[in-house]
Amino acid sequence: MKVVPPVIVTDAMLTASNVPETDHPEWVSGTTYPLGYRVIKASVHRVYESVAVENVGNDPQEDDGSWWIEVGATNRWAMFDEAVGSATRQSDTIAVTIASGQFVDTLAVLDTDAVDVRVQVSIGGSDVYDETLARGVEQTSLIFRDLPVDPAATVSMTASAASAMATVEIGTLIIGSIVDLGITETGPSVSITDFSRRNTDDFGTTTVVERGWAKRMGIRSLIDAADADIVQRRLAALRARACLWIGEEEYDSLTIYGFFKDFSIDLSLVAKSYCTLTIEGLTNVPPLPQSPIQEAIDGLEDLLIKPAPDYIAKAVLLIKPNGRVGAIMLTNSQIQTGFDAELDALRLFKPGTDDLLFEVGDDGIAMNDVQVNRIKAGTGNSAQFGSASASGSLAGTGAAQVVLSKSVTLLAPGSIQAVAAVATAYSGTPAAADLALYIDGTEVFSAGGAAAAPAVPLSGSKSGLAAGTYSVEIMFNGPSTMTVNGRNIATTIIYD
Known part of the structure; x- marks a missing residue:
């Protein structure tokens, strides 16, 4: 023992x-x-x-x-x-x-x-x-x-x-x-103490409330009679401490973490004495179950698909006092790569109301009163579209002049693509159109030639742009005998 x-x-x-x-x-x-x-x-x-x-x-x-x-x-x-x-x-x-x-x-x-x-x-x-x-x-x-x-x-x-x-x-x-504490004698007893409650009503129906349980062991060890005082002092010093009690290492049932309930030492033998102990283990109580809110938070984290075991992805579900979902934040502490979250169903409500704003379900994605300024446009990219037009007639002056411009805002690094069309007219001898398309002050396309055309198309792009606001312009450098009439610019943003 x-x-x-x-x-x-x-x-x-x-x-x-x-x-x-x-x-x-x-x-x-x-x-x-x-x-x-x-x-x-x-x-x-x-x-x-x-x-x-x-x-x-x-x-x-x-x-x-x-x-x-x-x-x-x-x-x-x-x-x-x-x-x-x-x-x-x-x-x-x-x-x-x-x-x-x-x-x-x-x-x-x-x-x-x-x-x-x-x-x-x-x-x-x-x-x-x-x-x-x-x-x-x-x-x-x-x-x-x-x-x-x-x-x-x-x-x-x-x-x-x-x-x-x-x-x-x-x-x-x-x-x-x-x-x-001596040599364990044969015949130790092992049992458990069950703290579950069983109630039987007047109709004979029994209900059980499952609770914790604890190991229990009764054991006797053989000690030298001369050591009786030593053993008594050792046990008395452990009366208020949870300890590991080992009856026999080969048996889990005789290994208990807990307290001794009582002990006695039989001094009836001359050379040997018996020490008898009752050991009660600590109660095996299951952990407190999680609340539904915490289960939802943990479940959302489990939905994250991590790119590698050493990458840490985190999901936080913010729930308002009324029980409605306020926000969901998905973050990845390892910025070298991204991650995906798979959701079978998700519903978001306007705070404090039952008005459904966003829903993911078997029938797809439904959005009510939600403004979208980015949409999916191919793998890994988002696109933002816009256009500008003008119809008033402008005569050439022989010097460069802006006949149409549009501002484009990038919310993240990316590129701007632009296409434009200009209707022209002239008197007398045809002249070169001399039109150009500029993005952020850089000429990306020009149209000239020996004779003017009634409609001139222009297109170009500029990449490597940081987040910010940029101008897209049509420049006209024609003579006074030429005018531009209807004109249009259409732009597309491609995020990196």
């Missing part, structure tokens, strides 16, 4: 972890949170859920339950939170490094589904211990004994999933020094 009083892992001891602490957004005092929204406070490694409709300026850590409820530890710290039922989960591997600064000789991983767990110990930069244990089919706990004892040691643990895409889970990670 052995017991391991756990070392309380602090921020300073946890020198490395590959599990990010980004379960939910960090709480911000000036932000208004709706009912059911979850936040974290990384300073205390806890997750909180809003229990009010318009929750602003209320610190979750200091709240008395009026505005927030505490959900539990963040994902990174769930395996250190001294609770049963919470767990740290991550794809591929969970890897941590602990420098406790204390004498420890045991590391235990409880309630895990890892394929294998590797523990390494280094002292002064030199590796002094490296062992990997594979988990059996029905096994949930792995215990590493006889670690090198040195307060300067750093202990690294790596738990691996079956594949890089699979999830690995650790319920509890314990480090500490093992205490021997």
